[in-house]
Amino acid sequence: MTVTAEEVNEAGPEKILAPVLSANWDTPESWTLDGYRAGGGYRALGKALAMSPDDVIAYVKDSGLRGRGGAGFPTGMKWQFIPQGDGKPHYLVVNADESEPGTCKDIPLLFANPHSLIEGIVIACHAIRSHHAFIYLRGEVVPVLRRLQSAVAEAYAAGYLGKGALGAGGDLEITVHAGAGAYICGEETALLDSLEGRRGQPRLRPPFPAIAGLYACPTVVNNVESIASVPAIIDRGKEWFRSMGSEKSPGFTLYSLSGHVARPGQYEAPLGITLRELLDLSGGMRPGHRLKFWTPGGSSTPLLTDEHLDVPLDYEGVGAVGSMLGTKALQCFDETTCVVRAVTRWTEFYAHESCGKCTPCREGTYWLVQLMRDIEAGKGLLSDLDKLNDIADNINGKSFCALGDGAASPIFSSLKYFRAEYEQHITGRGCPFDPTKSTAWADDDTSAHLEVNA
């Protein structure tokens, strides 16, 4: 999909954007049962419950919905992996641990529209024949926890949950579970260990959660946005869903624009929109500045530069340029930002959040931090750049889970695109950037520098 800036301007944002999950966020009391039902909420549930579970799975599979938590695994296929007639309880666990740096879509979604998730959960539990679902919400978002607790209570009171929620004899419980601060719990098997009351450390796979997940029972772990998208697909049809995006990446999704942009925020659009289009319709970078580097889907996805403004933001498009769509967390940094500083901070994050279970990640992230801090402070050697690459290479693909791969991504990609800037820190014995220029208030007192730099 290639649309030029002129076409965008002609089409207008109304034609480019596609608010579905965010469509009711500006209505009063959108988080309540009444607010949600006023916009057609819980209409899909009736349709889904009238279908056989296998038909629901097939329908979601046919819609082409792919996981919105980062990996993009087809949601319907994940559901299909659950063995049927095995005599064990099945569980649905919703991953609401949103902690990937830059990612900020599930939290506003749950704050404004928690019932879309609950309706999706009921449909999903009908499909995979589960009678107990868990929402694992990161603990550090108390206002969202309040809304979820309240929404679940409303859904019980209205009969969408509890005894007979899935038809005669089909009970359904939802437990809202608050985490306690650990990025690693966003990794699905670490999340399951955490939900079982243990340290959040990833499990060896196989067995995959579909076979032996929570309490060693068949378990589906899905991202909030994936499950919340299901009611709209059932209600408006898989053809409608497939009319957006591409063959392999159909549908709508939430893009989160942040950083040095004129108008940061949530932009719900068909998959495959480009960063240029998003910036074009949202007012571009902050006045007087230009894009230097950005992440397509959080800090674990290799960073991209202004060469990649026209890359379609879908699973295939971003993959083709050596990165990943991830969580569609578009963190944009302008020319005032030091790449070495940015990568050092991300690396400190990975070292802090490494669970310590496997050696490459635990030791490797420690050494990456030592080297990055030295380089940022002007104490590095040119040979350190190869050493950084080498250590990252010893983490990437050799760690127990994807946290290690995520730690290597910013190192590899920043060395690829900005090696000269690293060298500048080393040969110049220090950082050539002024951090005060990149703050949100840096341009406040400059004399109305309002022209958009085109």
Add this chain to the structure above:
Amino acid sequence: MTDVNLGMPRLPAPAFPADVHERLAADAAQVIARYPDSRSALLPLLHLMQSEEGYVTRTGMQFCADQLGLTTAEVTAVATFYSMYRRKPSGDYQVGVCTNTLCAVLGGDAIFAALQEHLGVGNGETTGDGKVTLEHIECNAACDFAPVVMVNWEFFDNQTIESAKRLVDELRAGSEVTPTRGAPLCDFKRTARVLAGFPDERPGAVAAGGSAGPASLAGLRLAHGDAGAGTVVPPRSGERPAAASPEPAEPGQPPARHPSSHDAPQPSSDSDPRHPAGPVTEEDE
């Protein structure tokens, strides 16, 4: 001799007073009933312990172990893994400044430095009046509102140095403080009780903050034709940031390095390009 605190509780832990124990045991039974397996209740129970004592004490850990049939070692292992469990007495208000990359760059670093100076405390330390514990935190999923400060895990969006200083001053003065999105602040213990799964009973607490913050609505407003479009700044090809080229500290001398540089990993061979990723990207990823 440095005193190294490993965070291990001294034994035996004193018990809660009988009435407190009875009340907490009733709460714990409610929490445990939510799960098919009692051990799943450990994280909420640790939040519950913080709601009683403000941090996780050895008494609290012993209580959790007793309720769940675990050893104190098993409980300690979990309590020390997660960053939201405090391991020493701390303030009524946990003030966390996001200093992950995006917030740091947009001003989080400056805010954190200013608050340390303003309050006279370092990372993880509490003011003398016991009101404010300051720490830097990782990404809290509000990047479109950067720079972000969290107080008792409520959002204070789009902060500046001045607004953050004003915020902590108000907290220390005991004024009612309302976050950007969420309910008026309550103290750390009451917040911990919500985290343990006991809903906030204050009238209006759920509704406070409205449906969504302004940044959350940015796309929706455009889709409704509310705001004018801007223009993308195209790349200026070939241009590199101007280096300020600071003077080398000691010209001609090798740079000073951290003390254990000599221990850094030795070079190793490259990975096999046919297998760039390991077993973690199979089937179910």
